[in-house]
Amino acid sequence: MKTLTRSFTKDKVLLALAAPLLAIAAAFVISSLVFLASGENPLRAYWIMADYGHYSDSQVWIINKAVPYYLSALAVAIGFRMNLFNIGVDGQYRLAAFAAAAVGGAIALPGALQIILLIVIAMLVGALWSGIAGVLKTSRGVSEVITTIMLNAIAASVIGYFLQDGRLAIKDGNLLHTRFLPESSHFFSFPTHPKPVYGFVVIAALAGFVYWFVLNRTRFGFDLRAVGASEPAAEASGVSVKRMVVISMLLSGAAAGLVGMPTLLGESFNYGTDFPAGIGFTGIAIALLGRNHPVGMAFGALLWAFLDRTGSRLEFEGYAQEIVGVIQGVIVLCVVIAYEIVRRYGLRAQQRKVGEELAAQARTNENDKAEATA
């Protein structure tokens, strides 16, 4: 029996390595085929991407771009871990950033106090917005997929209503934006060369750690994963599924509230018509890419930002703009499919092994019996 468990762990390591390797290989092959089909040389494209990505300005850019991606992926992953699809991260972070910007532009507290206040407001607003979906699911049984999508549209309209001259916005040429945040709410940054890295990268890393700790090292995280694995089983062992749904939706929304903060506190210092939209949807892809694992998602976010950066370079070098979008899609599909294939293969291998072991045991029992009767 001891040999059996040992070979299982060895297999487990092999399988864990097999999935990402398979995904990378498949993504490379398919992307190369896409390049070839569009009449381009894939090797030249990869070389352009690698070369452009290695310059310091590219790396600063990639890290800064990855920070909101990572936070968004965390928000999505909290839901994913208990089979909740929070498609509404997009609306949640935009409304949260807008609320924080509106408050931040109106008051000026000293130093860190202002930053903390704005982050708390953003997390509360994000949680409030996703909480609506959570409550609707538990009280009326409405699928959170539908409500969160609808809430995205409502958030856009709410922002559109208030982001007008004379309401909460001021007109700046053809841009409309909230009042600028005072100097005290500018987040610190690392003085890298040639442009600085957002200090918010620290908060993102911290959020990743909290995510890991809460999910894997607390009773709450255990309950959450239990609900994700099997609702009836969790219910039977005394977990209130409804309560878990609402709480995890609130947490997911609170994490979503952080997504807009690096931009708001580190770059734009206001919420305007040019505030980035759509990061909530990118977060879904990155959560899938990173398998909901805090480190995996960090790599996923960096990879995504790397593709954004080098993809624009490909366009500059004459490749079609859409090609990077295709590659990003291919990578996500490859990762999802590769993990599923490897999981099924592992399951089958395990079953086979157990079957063989049992058969062998049965054979020896037979023999023993035969000997006994003989």
Place this chain on the structure above:
Amino acid sequence: MRRVTRFAAAASASALLALTATACGQSFAEANRASHAGVGLAFDIGGRDDHSFNEAAARGTENARKKLGVNVKMLTAKNGETEADREQRLASFAEAGYNPVIGVGFAYSRSIENVAKDFPETSFGVVDAVPQGKNVDAMVFAEHEGSYLAGVAAALKSKNHKVGFIGGVNNALIQKFQAGFEQGVRDTDPKTKVTSQYLYPNNDKGFNDPAAAKAKAGGMLDSGIDVIYSAAGQSGAGAIEAISKRKGAWAIGVDSDQYQQPGLAKYKDCILTSVVKNVDVAVFDLIKSVEDGKPLTGVHAYDMKKKGVTLATSGGFIKDIQPQIDAARQKIVEGKVKVKETP
């Protein structure tokens, strides 16, 4: 415990890797210095073939290519871009030695300001925005004045006395079109009812979602509206398509003379006129000034007086009302009519 150490190891390793890489690396601009390469044109959402706004800017560079022999390179914005994406696009032009670098659309307002600081030797231009900078040419247009004339034409041509306005995105720029159009209608025929609607409250998708514009125009036509003015970039083509299927209904185009657009040739018989924004002239002016060694800087307003905005006459559909339109234009030029910029 095992998982904690693994997590900590992975996190610190990747952080270390990232920081060492960024701290001592060389930047792309330092490694690749280039000289005069031509004109860099960065499009807004919708890209070159939007038959409208971007197309007008592209025409300006096309003229420059023919008349001044300059090389032109074009790049296009994607949906849901961040400031970082736009800055990268502009910087990659400047790094490669393109001069001038032109951002088409007010979305480039802040990115031009930031990138122009990093490349003081390069001339930058931006359409529809007024960013700060010693090396920036801001090209702004009196869209409200052009739209006023469209309102005059719509009021005179509508048989049902119901006209419509479709905006791509409810932002300050498109509100100028709406305000001018509504005022033009009101001043011409107070009994005509104007319905103004937007495709999206604040999503730039409004400029490349022809299907949404088609549905919106369909709804307006069903309610008896028979002249529709759309200011929605590439989406406008969808509205024009819907209008072409309704007998007796007119579309008013925007930014380019849409009657002349090969991509819209199928529907041109329903295009009453277009509010032409002469972005091509402004773009050409900047390129020429750079070629002459005296680059334009500061704000350049292209209004009705300077023929920066005009009403297209292709197709001859507004020939019968030309006197009224000319009279309205005269009033604006002389300052007798002040067109509002906000509805």
